[in-house]
Amino acid sequence: MSNFRITADSVLVGDSWLSNVTLVVKDGLIAAIELIKHPQAKHVSGRLLPGLIDLQVNGGGGCLLNATPTVNTIATMVRAHRQYGTTSMLPTLITDQLSVIEATACAVAESIDVGIPEVLGVHFEGPHLSQKKKGVHPEQHIRAISDAELAIFTRKDLGIVKVTLAPENVTPDVIRDLVGQGVLVVLGHSNASYEQVHEALEAGAIGFTHIYNAMSPLQSREPGMVGAALTDSRSYAGLVLDHHHVHPVASQLAIKAKGVDKVFLVTDAMAHVGASEDSLPYFDTVINRENGKLTTPDGTLAGSCLDMWQAVKNAHVDLHVPLEDAVRMASLTPATLLGEQNLYGQITVGAKANFLLVDEALNISNVWVNGTEQYAVGGEQ
DSSP: OOSEEEEEEEEEETTEEESSOEEEEETTEEEEEESSOOTTSEEEEEEEEEOEEEEEEOEETTEETTTOOSHHHHHHHHHHHHTTTEEEEEEEEESOOHHHHHHHHHHHHHHHHTTOTTBOEEEEEOSSOOGGGOTTSOGGGOOOOOHHHHHHHTOSSSSEEEEEEOTTTSOHHHHHHHHHTTOEEEEOSBOOOHHHHHHHHHTTOOEESSTTTTBOOOOSSOOHHHHHHHHOSSOEEEEEOSSSSSOHHHHHHHHHHHOTTTEEEEOOBOTTTTOOOSEEEETTEEEEEETTEEEOTTOOBOOBOOOHHHHHHIIIIISOOOHHHHHHHTTHHHHHHHTOTTTSSSOOTTSBOOEEEEOTTOOEEEEEETTEEEEETTSOO
């Protein structure tokens, strides 16, 4: 059902909760917002919010993109995250060998071609990172950028391409060339100096991958990447708000310094999201889940089992961010980073009819993608 009218107890339109509105959906888009409750509209009990956008999704439903870079894996990831309000995503590939990067690009292109609407493009997190700040990225695959990778990053059939790199390992000229060809360059897994980060931003880098984590810290005489991220008003910063990656006070500082229109929530989710298994393979080791935290056997933090709606709730409940602002960091802000704010991330005329319904206890009951109900509590996905 993509042509219908719907009302709710309240609808988040912009920064306001409106109670007497009807959304008119036609051909998967919001065709009109009527400032009255239409008598023939379907009424749903709860709050209607824009669908959430996750720009860093490594896996879900028991599948890791690196392990099996296929369209079926991406479809499984989409289904796993949909129940948590994610209606758009960038499937994310962790540092790997060239053949896996190529296979991932083909899988993303196929996902777009066959019409998986949640897939907006791809995020290549690496392999051009810092050895010193590699985190759980496999050291043997971290390398300098080559023509082969540049050719993949600039393919025109991948939707939106986002690349995380370390600016001390990729020159400003290369960053400038990538940006000129439409690639979104973000900085992370880096031990760069403040000056190197500034040069990368001047070359067109748009933001930072999981602020604070795996980057040169803010110190009194060397601001590092963290200092650059917190003080640069133009750039965006991803935040993994699971309270394991970043202390709540540090999360509050980032939001206060940059604002909800520049901090975007991400999951950095591994295969564990939407899966019952607590131990799942990762390259030549395993990642274990315990008390909501993912680590390798040596204790290294290894992505997260966070979902987007939990990230929103953590911002609202734990950090006391107003719900509409917490939702913005998971919807309109990432959409704006992508340059897709007219189509995604908000309930507005002309946008995709992507929204979710939550009850007063902030539990998701229904999710719509392109005007079609894709998830309902107790129903089949």
